[in-house]
Amino acid sequence: MTAAPLVIDVEGINKHFGDKHVVKDLSLQVRQGEIFGFLGPNGSGKTTSIRMLCGLLTPDSGRGSCLGLDVLTESAAIKRQVGYMTQKFSLWDDLTIGENLDFVARMFGVAQRREVVARTLDELGLGGRRDQLAGTLSGGWKQRLALAACLQHKPRLLLLDEPTAGVDPKARRDFWEEIHRLSAAGITVLVSTHYMDEAERCHRLAYIAYGALMASGTAHEVVAAQQLSTWSLSGPHLQGLAQTLGDLPGVDLVASFGATLHVSGKDAAALEASLKDFARRKGLTATAVAASLEDAFIYLMQNSQDPFAGGK
């Protein structure tokens, strides 16, 4: 994959809204065919970054290209060549399935529109339901239809902004199968998500907090870069202990994982000493485990500060 050309290549791009600096010096390289994940708390600038990449917003400063086109000066051409699924919105509920596809195809000036729409309907297995209102479809089917709609003009880059929010687990799995098929066919995908299982399905990811890129790389690299030692604690009455654990020397992070607690820290020796002593006193079992991507993300979130919150 290292030989594939860069489809997104931006350096030091910034965006302000009024006096809010919402994207700070973002640099990002994504290669053709990669599935690149965008993670981070709400309000971190994921949507704003995506909108700058697809030509809907112009960066205040920085430079770079998307599909070989300049993000500062060629936004109109970029807009026509990317497939963009916006956050929350997927389809017009009060148009039929066929009308939705036709409308999007028309917006992108798709040649032989009727044939393309008919083929899309066929490929989705929705040929018989062309005249059904899109609003009557399940959440999963709406997302499939929305994805198919934004593929009709054959974009080489897909920007998907939280495409599976509120979609059931089976439909999410199907959606990701489709994304991997597209990626195998050479289409590049940048996708924002809050779901950990989806983050793990990306080839590479970036974690953004309050406009700043905090970590990027493969899931393995992002976890390794935090240099966390992690222990899993199990035993009775764990939930009441999180606060006390958090105050022990060497403990930087306590997070619930099902019936266990994950306790992590940078100082491996201090953490181990604290935990072994604590486990003995409380009759708990402490086992060293590998830090997970979720541990790494919680750690990154905890260590980033909201500059707009004030006070802190």
Ligand SMILES: Nc1ncnc2c1ncn2[C@@H]1O[C@H](COP(=O)(O)OP(=O)(O)O)[C@@H](O)[C@H]1O
């Ligand atoms: N058009 C806009 N005008 C003013 N502020 C905006 C606008 N769009 C986004 N913001 C602000 O920019 C910040 C980043 O938002 P956004 O990019 O939507 O984050 P995310 O997608 O990570 O939740 C937020 O504080 C948001 O309120």
Ligand SMILES: [Mg+2]
């Ligand atoms: Mg968003």
